[in-house]
Amino acid sequence: MANNTNKKICIVTGGSFGIGEAVCQKFLEQNYHVINLDIKINPKQSTAIEWFKCDMSNTADITMNVEKAITNHGRVDALISNAGIHFSGNIEDTSEKDFERVFSLNVKGAITATKAVLPIMKQQKQGVILYMASDQALVAKTNSFAYNLSKSALASMAKTTALDYAQFNIRANAVCPGTIETPLYHTAIQNYVNESGVDINLVHQEEAALQPLGRLGKANEVAALTYFLASDDAAFITGSLQSIDGGYTAQ
Numbered sequence: 001m002a003n004n005t006n007k008k009i010c011i012v013t014g015g016s017f018g019i020g021e022a023v024c025q026k027f028l029e030q031n032y033h034v035i036n037l038d039i040k041i042n043p044k045q046s047t048a049i050e051w052f053k054c055d056m057s058n059t060a061d062i063t064m065n066v067e068k069a070i071t072n073h074g075r076v077d078a079l080i081s082n083a084g085i086h087f088s089g090n091i092e093d094t095s096e097k098d099f100e101r102v103f104s105l106n107v108k109g110a111i112t113a114t115k116a117v118l119p120i121m122k123q124q125k126q127g128v129i130l131y132m133a134s135d136q137a138l139v140a141k142t143n144s145f146a147y148n149l150s151k152s153a154l155a156s157m158a159k160t161t162a163l164d165y166a167q168f169n170i171r172a173n174a175v176c177p178g179t180i181e182t183p184l185y186h187t188a189i190q191n192y193v194n195e196s197g198v199d200i201n202l203v204h205q206e207e208a209a210l211q212p213l214g215r216l217g218k219a220n221e222v223a224a225l226t227y228f229l230a231s232d233d234a235a236f237i238t239g240s241l242q243s244i245d246g247g248y249t250a251q
Contacts, residue, residue: 007033009073010230011066013056013113014083015049016042018182019132022219023080024049026227035069037062037113038083056083056109057101066116075124078230079117081110082132084150086188091145099146106150110157118165126169128230131158132222133174135245151176155241162239171238173229178245179207180217212247 008031015024015036024034028048036045037054045051052065070076084106087098114129121127136148137155158174165172179185189207193200208215225244228234243249 007031008077009033009035009069009075010078010080011035011037011069011076011113011117012080012082013037013054013062013109015080016040016045016051018184019177019180019219019222020080020082021045022223023082023226026220026223027078027080027230030227030231032078033073035073037065056113057104059108059112062109062112063116066113070117070120076117076120076127077124078128078130079113080130080132080226080230081113081154083109084132084184086184087146088143088188088191089145090143093143094146102146102150103153106147107153107157110154114157114161118170121170122165122168127171129158129161129170129172130226130229131155131172131174132226133158133176133241135176135178135243135249137174137176137241138243138249158241159239166238171235173234173237173239174241175222175226175229176241176243176245176249177222178217178243178248179211180219180222182219185216210248211245212251215246217244217246 010027010032012020012024014020016038021042024036027034028046035050037052039055041051054065055061087102110131131154133154134151137151140148155174158172161172189203193203222244
């Protein structure tokens with residue numbers, strides 16, 4: 001693809017489904033050229049969103065794809081590090097293999113993508129890096145040892161990266177969604193129902209009732225916050241953890 005310098009360039013990891021899909025769509029609507037790094041393609045996604053097949057747990061694959069984006073477009077204005085997987089289990093129930101699977105995607109993938117965009121952002125003297133953390137970067141939940149740890153790591157990365165690269169006018173923040181209705185949420189609920197035999201409608205009702213606002217969040221609401229943090233309106237916001245959780249962590 002030809003270099004398209006008249007548009008800002010946004011790279012979204014794990015942008016095919018759920019929050020990532022909503023983020024891709026939001027930035028597209030705001031006239032960004034969007035590049036989605038994901039192992040799977042979403043056939044319903046706009047063809048205006050450029051999809052690079054990428055295993056976000058594979059360091060070489062991530063580096064190659066980000067470098068391809070930079071070669072093609074000459075710049076990166078925003079990296080939305082969104083790719084992630086959920087895993088349920090306490091510390092004893094989490095095998096070394098399970099732990100490495102969660103961390104290689106949720107954390108190492110984010111580290112690799114960040115390292116890959118920083119040289120061009122430093123050269124540009126501007127850029128925004130946003131990590132899709134979780135309410136679990138702020139509070140603990142039961143049976144969530146590895147996932148909770150991985151999201152806390154992303155929150156830490158947002159803060160350290162913000163301080164280290166402020167001199168280059170590069171901002172970094174973490175978005176901390178609560179319970180958002182996405183394919184990841186539905187998979188987690190289905191797994192719980194399969195194990196426990198509890199009525200699925202009851203589980204959905206209970207999840208909604210746990211939120212002070214009495215409902216689950218929507219992916220497009222998270223995308224709206226993400227876009228705001230990438231925009232010039234948020235030019236003085238860096239190193240922050242931005243909750244979007246219906247009041248859950250305020251309790």
